[in-house]
Amino acid sequence: MKKLVNAPRAVVPEMLEGFVALAPGQALLEGETVVVRADVPAALGARKVAVLSGGGSGHEPAHAGYVGTGMLHAAVAGDVFTSPSADAVLAAIRAVAGTAGALLIVKNYTGDRLNFGLAAELARAEGITTEVVVVADDVALLATVEPARRRGIAGVVLVHKVAGAAAAAGASLAEVAREAAEAAAALGSMGVALGPCTVPAAGRPGFTLGDGEVELGLGIHGEQGVSRVAMQPADALVDTLLSAIVEDRKVGRGDRVALMVNGLGGTPPMELAIVTRRALAFLAERGVTVERAWQGTFLSALEMPGCSLTLLKVDDARLARLDAPTEAPAWPGRGQVVTRRQVVPARSALPTVQGHPKPQPEMAQVRAAALAVADAWDAAEARLTELDSRAGDGDLGLSLARGAAAIRALPERAWATPSGALTELGQALRRNIGGSSGPFYATALLRAARYLASKPVDAAGWAKAFEMGVEAVSELGGARPGDRTMVDALHPAAATLVRAVKEGRTLGEAWAEATRAAEQGAEATTGMSPRLGRASYLGERAKGIPDAGAVAVVIWMKALGGIGG
Incomplete structure (x- = not known):
């Protein structure tokens, strides 16, 4: 007892x-x-x-x-x-x-x-x-x-x-x-x-129920x-x-x-x-x-x-x-009943992307990459749930599975331009992924979309957009490398991607290097003491378990591996 x-x-x-x-x-x-x-x-x-x-x-x-x-x-x-x-x-x-x-x-x-x-x-x-x-x-x-x-x-x-x-x-x-x-x-x-x-003096339940x-x-x-x-x-x-x-x-x-x-x-x-x-x-x-x-x-x-x-x-x-009025501390008040439930219509302040009649040539590849991420999230649901349950609240696998469904549900018009696609992806994930992951991914995608809307969409443009998205995640959550979060995978990946593109690698080659850097960063979280998020409540007890958010980054980065051709 x-x-x-x-x-x-x-x-x-x-x-x-x-x-x-x-x-x-x-x-x-x-x-x-x-x-x-x-x-x-x-x-x-x-x-x-x-x-x-x-x-x-x-x-x-x-x-x-x-x-x-x-x-x-x-x-x-x-x-x-x-x-x-x-x-x-x-x-x-x-x-x-x-x-x-x-x-x-x-x-x-x-x-x-x-x-x-x-x-x-x-x-x-x-x-x-x-x-x-x-x-x-x-x-x-x-x-x-x-x-x-x-x-x-x-x-x-x-x-x-x-x-x-x-x-x-x-x-x-x-x-x-x-x-x-x-x-x-x-x-x-x-x-x-x-x-x-359980009565305190008895010390055991009064009956048992299956x-x-x-x-x-x-x-x-x-x-x-x-x-x-x-x-x-x-x-x-x-x-x-x-x-x-x-x-x-x-x-x-x-x-x-x-x-x-x-x-x-x-x-x-x-x-x-x-x-x-x-x-x-x-x-x-x-x-x-x-x-x-x-x-x-x-x-x-x-x-x-x-x-x-x-x-x-x-x-x-x-x-x-x-x-009648009373000052009894436990009386809950007059108990007024709402006779007709009021529902206020919701209005979106963010316009949807209308797209273009003729999608840009590279968009078929972008869409295929996004659908590959959806498949990867579905396949990893059980693994991510287990990891998140050991050092978090256990909802990451289900949340990303909902995100996968949202990606598949995007209409044809969402895949016309890189900027438009990233905007639609951000909005979809914002609405469908619960917990902290939804805001993080949405913020990163929206920040990257704004950058690509006014810049050339080449290898350097994709790399810079990725870097800006990672910066947005860090700004939003306050995480830095070493805090045992998804940033421990994202930060080295972004730095590696930008460097490799500057050195003349193709986008596909640079992305492969960035993915390896993310994998190493995620693995390093196994020995870190968490300083942010729910895992921080566990302190040293979280050691020995990689951060689920960082592992999820590796999963979708591997799925995106063919984006550069």
């Missing part, structure tokens, strides 16, 4: 100290793992209805993240996945409740119900009017478990918001409890896990779900979750809902956004109006990868509660 903790027993108090240190509106309750609002009036009669929640830790930002004006007055944290004690809940009630009373919002787990319920009884015995609302929003067991016995999961956050807004508006305890209970009854949630989580498996309908404590199925595309999983929710909650055409897309702790925003996209489309296809939607991690299960979806039926009154 690898976790950024000091000791399992210190996890909860140290976590709460860290949260409160960045939340000016919060305070710690002395002697307890309880977070309270810092602005609670001292006079009991001046206090509005207090709204409290909590449960085991490991669900962050729930519940401490929702303590603040307009939401919770206090959050009680137990050990990881363990209900807090009744004494801790009672201490929280005493700290924030006044004559208006307190409402406890409890997720439907046995430990939480027992301890919060007992604390409510103890508070009543002390004269503090206290009500309890239980949230049981998990629809995963819809066919086997009656609604009142279901688990409480991420939907509880929306109940916090509704109840907190009602209390802030001055509603009575009975009114706040009624709105919270009605919201809880209108909720439906279901989750899917792509893997387990590489091709997911767990449907899991709880939020690392417990297994209702079924284990094969991994599916995100859209299919979203459809499964929402189908269960809309069936159970009887959500249909004409209904208005709020949607919550909740990450379980190990799911990146990229994946949650893909889930949100499909969830909105699924509901739109069924005539359901999504009035508000939120996407993020609102109630997690430690580092579990996966998500849950929640639907809450809304009307104008409930929507006003969701929209």
Whole structure:
């Protein structure tokens, strides 16, 4: 187990100290793992209805993240996945409740119900009017478990918001409890896990999943779900979750809902956004109006990868509660939904090359050379991917394969003049090669094209154009020979090409010498410590592996070997 903790027993108090240190509106309750609002009036009669929640830790930002004006007055944290004690809940009630009373919002787990319920009884015995609302929003067991016995999961956050807004508006305890209970009854949630989580005290995952498996309908404590199925595309999983929710909650055409897309702790925003996209489309296809939607991690299960979806039926009154202001640090805002996706038309500032009716004589050879480069890149894809994976991000092979396809797709008119062909090649590679290679190759080709547009296209012209392209690469990336980049192959190749042409070699002979110089430069990168690019993060560990970008230069230079005839 690898976790950024000091000791399992210190996890909860140290976590709460860290949260409160960045939340000016919060305070710690002395002697307890309880977070309270810092602005609670001292006079009991001046206090509005207090709204409290909590449960085991490991669900962050729930519940401490929702303590603040307009939401919770206090959050009680137990050990990881363990209900807090009744004494801790009672201490929280005493700290924030006044004559208006307190409402406890409890997720439907046995430990939480027992301890919060007992604390409510103890508070009543002390004269503090206290009500309890239980949230049981998990629809995963819809066919086997009656609604009142279901688990409480991420939907509880929306109940916090509704109840907190009602209390802030001055509603009575009975009114706040009624709105919270009605919201809880209108909720439906279901989750899917792509893997387990590890409780710090246990030190091992709560269950195991195969590489091709997911767990449907899991709880939020690392417990297994209702079924284990094969991994599916995100859209299919979203459809499964929402189908269960809309069936159970009887959500249909004409209904208005709020949607919550909740990450379980190990799911990146990229994946949650893909889930949100499909969830909105699924509901739109069924005539359901999504009035508000939120996407993020609102109630997690430690580092579990996966998500849950929640639907809450809304009307104008409930929507006003969701929209009411709050200073709770973890509340994501109003959740406005874009009803019509805006797509701004793209315009190119660079005109395409129109070409000439009669291509210049040498262009057939130039085109053949370019197509030879495309073939060489395709053939080297696996090799370049392997090299780049060992000292980079592994995308070079695929990127150059895309560049090869772009070269082949160039229209006939692109091959009329050397300058025009280089311009079209630069634009095509710019658009199709990802990472750093695309900008480098595009810049080099465009710089060379500008030079050839006004100079004789002879051996000296090609050599100078190549040299200028190499200079452009070095200027753009800041690399110099010895930095362990593609420049280590390009620089000696350019110098050799210009020298050999000046000495009277044919372009073909000069190119062969330049290619050998590039090969030697690429081989030399094997012993270099990288100073630029992703490989620089590896330092000395990159030694022994030639730079993939430099190797790619050798590959296309060899492919171009016949350009001079």
